Amino acid sequence: MPEKSLILLVGGGAVGAVAALNLQLIEQAEVTVVCRSNYAVVSQDGYRIESCDHGNLSGWKAFAVLNHIPEASSSQPFDYIVCVTKNIADVPPSLADLIRPAVTPGRTVVVLIQNGLNIEKPLIQAFPQNIVLSGVSLIGANEPEPGHIVQDFPDTLYVGPFRNPNLKVEEEDAAAKQFVQLYSAGGKTQCSYIADVGWTRWRKLVYNACLNPICAITGLDTGRVRLADGAVEGLVKPAMKEIVAAAKASGYELPATVVDDMINMDPLTMYLPPSMLSDTRKGNFIEYENILGEPLREGEKLGVPMPTLRVLYHLCAAIQWKNKEVKGFVTVPPKGSSAE
Ligand SMILES: NC(=O)C1=CN([C@@H]2O[C@H](COP(=O)(O)OP(=O)(O)OC[C@H]3O[C@@H](n4cnc5c(N)ncnc54)[C@H](OP(=O)(O)O)[C@@H]3O)[C@@H](O)[C@H]2O)C=CC1
Numbered sequence: 001m002p003e004k005s006l007i008l009l010v011g012g013g014a015v016g017a018v019a020a021l022n023l024q025l026i027e028q029a030e031v032t033v034v035c036r037s038n039y040a041v042v043s044q045d046g047y048r049i050e051s052c053d054h055g056n057l058s059g060w061k062a063f064a065v066l067n068h069i070p071e072a073s074s075s076q077p078f079d080y081i082v083c084v085t086k087n088i089a090d091v092p093p094s095l096a097d098l099i100r101p102a103v104t105p106g107r108t109v110v111v112l113i114q115n116g117l118n119i120e121k122p123l124i125q126a127f128p129q130n131i132v133l134s135g136v137s138l139i140g141a142n143e144p145e146p147g148h149i150v151q152d153f154p155d156t157l158y159v160g161p162f163r164n165p166n167l168k169v170e171e172e173d174a175a176a177k178q179f180v181q182l183y184s185a186g187g188k189t190q191c192s193y194i195a196d197v198g199w200t201r202w203r204k205l206v207y208n209a210c211l212n213p214i215c216a217i218t219g220l221d222t223g224r225v226r227l228a229d230g231a232v233e234g235l236v237k238p239a240m241k242e243i244v245a246a247a248k249a250s251g252y253e254l255p256a257t258v259v260d261d262m263i264n265m266d267p268l269t270m271y272l273p274p275s276m277l278s279d280t281r282k283g284n285f286i287e288y289e290n291i292l293g294e295p296l297r298e299g300e301k302l303g304v305p306m307p308t309l310r311v312l313y314h315l316c317a318a319i320q321w322k323n324k325e326v327k328g329f330v331t332v333p334p335k336g337s338s339a340e
């Protein structure tokens with residue numbers, strides 16, 4: 001019997017719960033899930049999962065559930081820390097600070113199953129001797145109430161290494177392939193190794209940088225955006241074409257059909273709420289800096305005009321600010337005071 005991989009999965013929400021389930025399916029891995037708002041229900045009753053890949057499960061439990069990040073153990077270090085939180089770059093703590101106590105330098109492989117661009121940079125800077133892997137997920141999953149996970153769209157995960165100049169390419173590739181093997185072992189999901197992480201991320205951004213903010217701002221799911229008067233021609237396609245142009249300027253040629261492919265990716269009548277819409281509906285912070293801000297900054301730096309995305313970016317920034325005020329991260333001068 002090969003030894004089990006010790007996995008800490010941080011962020012036991014919609015995608016994290018399904019990832020934990022996949023990783024623990026055939027007991028090659030011992031998965032400890034770190035939860036926050038759903039900790040009480042998940043630790044007590046387990047997850048209730050309605051999944052197009054796994055069927056209906058009631059009371060599913062990972063090996064362990066925690067409400068804090070554990071300290072790394074010298075005798076039993078984590079082989080992987082799989083990060084499936086929303087990556088909110090403009091709200092502390094940073095992901096690197098969050099997971100730091102559990103990371104064993106030079107040993108733990110950090111896996112980012114998160115949307116967005118340049119998300120690896122702070123992690124490689126914080127953990128220069130650790131391999132950092134990219135996980136680009138095409139799942140459609142939500143958590144309508146704590147511990148209740150609904151997965152409508154099959155889990156397809158593309159894994160590859162973010163290149164860290166301090167490490168050997170062969171070791172990074174081997175770690176990515178090993179993780180693919182672990183994730184796929186249960187046979188319920190599509191998980192593949194993809195060497196070109198940049199291309200995979202830019203391709204996914206054609207969807208996320210455009211539909212996530214448009215849905216979050218309008219309150220419409222992707223089916224309704226497709227039905228709404230003029231939204232696809234006037235908003236979605238112009239935004240997507242700006243991402244395609246920014247990708248090209250960054251050295252990534254995307255397929256000619258990518259805009260239509262992304263618009264039609266989920267069936268219209270699935271009425272899929274992208275993760276950013278789920279967040280605005282719950283009053284959560286949104287991942288707009290990594291999903292929208294970073295590709296916008298990359299594109300504009302290279303001289304690509306991106307007027308649609310710039311407007312979407314500022315609308316998202318205003319939504320984020322509204323939530324920061326609600327949650328006490330910013331305060332406003334008292335009404336009627338002379339402050340500017
Ligand atoms: N949902 C989807 O269909 C898809 C999502 N993605 C990406 O996957 C990532 C995860 O998304 P998703 O699963 O939807 O997000 P969720 O909000 O459903 O889950 C994130 C989980 O992380 C928890 N969390 C956040 N911060 C901490 C912390 N400091 N300590 C412990 N737990 C924490 C959250 O807790 P709390 O509830 O307290 O906030 C929540 O349970 C994102 O990057 C998203 O863009 C990619 C493809 C599809």
Ligand SMILES: CC(C)(CO)C(=O)C(=O)O
Binds near residue numbers: 115138139212
């Ligand atoms: C595109 C989608 C729905 C999953 O593939 C996603 O990435 C999200 O909800 O953020």
